[in-house]
Amino acid sequence: MSWLSIQFRLALAKLTLPVLIAASFGLMLLGKADALLAERARTALADVMAPLYGALAGPVSSIRDTVDTAERLLTLERENARLREENERLRSWQSVALALDSENARLKANLHWLPDPAPNYVTARVVSDAGGVYARAVLLAIGPNRGVTKGEIALDERGLVGRVTEVGARSARVLLITDLNSRIPVTLEGSRARALLVGTNGARPRLLYWAEGSQPVEGERVVTSAEANAFPAGLPVGVVHYASNNVPEVDPAARLDRLDLVRIFDYGLRGIAAPEAPGRQPLTRNR
Amino acid sequence: MDRLPGIRPRPSLWRRLDGWARASLPTGSTIFLVLLTAAPLGVPGQAHLLTAVGCAQVWAWSLWRPAAMSPPAVFVIGLLSDLIGYQPLGVSILALLVLHGLALRWRRPLLRMGALAIWLAFGAVVLGVVMLIWALSSLLTFRLLPVHEAVFTWLLSVAVYPALSAVTLAVHRRLSDPEGLGL
Numbered sequence: 176m177s178w179l180s181i182q183f184r185l186a187l188a189k190l191t192l193p194v195l196i197a198a199s200f201g202l203m204l205l206g207k208a209d210a211l212l213a214e215r216a217r218t219a220l221a222d223v224m225a226p227l228y229g230a231l232a233g234p235v236s237s238i239r240d241t242v243d244t245a246e247r248l249l250t251l252e253r254e255n256a257r258l259r260e261e262n263e264r265l266r267s268w269q270s271v272a273l274a275l276d277s278e279n280a281r282l283k284a285n286l287h288w289l290p291d292p293a294p295n296y297v298t299a300r301v302v303s304d305a306g307g308v309y310a311r312a313v314l315l316a317i318g319p320n321r322g323v324t325k326g327e328i329a330l331d332e333r334g335l336v337g338r339v340t341e342v343g344a345r346s347a348r349v350l351l352i353t354d355l356n357s358r359i360p361v362t363l364e365g366s367r368a369r370a371l372l373v374g375t376n377g378a379r380p381r382l383l384y385w386a387e388g389s390q391p392v393e394g395e396r397v398v399t400s401a402e403a404n405a406f407p408a409g410l411p412v413g414v415v416h417y418a419s420n421n422v423p424e425v426d427p428a429a430r431l432d433r434l435d436l437v438r439i440f441d442y443g444l445r446g447i448a449a450p451e452a453p454g455r456q457p458l459t460r461n462r
Numbered sequence: 463m464d465r466l467p468g469i470r471p472r473p474s475l476w477r478r479l480d481g482w483a484r485a486s487l488p489t490g491s492t493i494f495l496v497l498l499t500a501a502p503l504g505v506p507g508q509a510h511l512l513t514a515v516g517c518a519q520v521w522a523w524s525l526w527r528p529a530a531m532s533p534p535a536v537f538v539i540g541l542l543s544d545l546i547g548y549q550p551l552g553v554s555i556l557a558l559l560v561l562h563g564l565a566l567r568w569r570r571p572l573l574r575m576g577a578l579a580i581w582l583a584f585g586a587v588v589l590g591v592v593m594l595i596w597a598l599s600s601l602l603t604f605r606l607l608p609v610h611e612a613v614f615t616w617l618l619s620v621a622v623y624p625a626l627s628a629v630t631l632a633v634h635r636r637l638s639d640p641e642g643l644g645l
Contacts, residue, residue: 191532192533192562192563195537196556196560196563199537199552201552202541202552203552203598205551206550212551213551216551217545224497224500228501231501303501303502304502304509307546307548308510308512309603355607355608
């Protein structure tokens, strides 16, 4: 640059900022015109960062576990009594569940019930939050070519976590059910009424559009519905809880604030978009 | 071309590397901090910290060492923030460039008035920056995003700034020849 005159270099230096500001506007338009561009850039960055964050996640979670252990040691006696009591209660429930399970198997055999296919799944570690300020999502570290695809369903050991929205070579992003853009068809287990679970970015997503006369009941279990062919029926989502302003919300069963390992299930469902015409065949798998 | 007369050491590889490291410290440390805010540290409000750290670093370095925090560097930091923060591309870039431009414009009066004035000015400017990010994100995603999140980002930025800028200022005072000119 030293062959340029000083005046010219000063002019150039003054121009840099306006030119870059114009470039940022250009990038906004480009990102709007080609949504895949931003997604691809993000996935590439996530692929680079996921192993690093994964390496960092180990020590951080061990520190957190140590703190948790110290806290638990302080309340050992009380916790033990509570667990004994809960264990007694669960034992009676276990016998009920076993009896129902065998009855269910007998009834299904009598009805010539077509069994649901056992889904494939992979387990992956959550390495970081991938939501930003206005979204709720997590980043998973997956090995290269593990066969995770968009639209697959993430569950933790307790319930529904969300759906895979972006997949890279070493990472995948899961949009949580609490996200502002999340819409999940659910069934209220008590009344078998359908409703929509709508994320608000808060800790508890809202219930909307339930059928008239089947008001959600406090404490009622909420499971996924197979409507729209995006989810299999009956995955546990949470329980109904009424907020102070009398809006029915769902307390998620999954521990969304402390996700560590999630399982990604492939149910072979690709009906994410609503069908345009009634009676249309479900979308075939195209990978 | 040799514009400055005088005797100076030969520009060996080590010396050039040293100069390069000094020159890239502000940008490098900012990029490192921005990447760190997305790491799984389990800090509450970590997503908001991304904007807070980016703004605080760009503001502080633009005031004290504008030559080491150039507009292209700010552009790169903004792009990284957009990618990590899952915002529409270009939003953070524009916001940080505006912040950088304002810091350059008010540099001399602010440095004369002292630390408190710099902090207050930062608070005022970042309120605008955060609302700009909120408005543009809302516009580009066709959806009214919750404004209380933006307000929280602003509060966090203002709260984090003194601590972050104290470290930045300490580094800045320790470091001789931060532009790496080899003078």
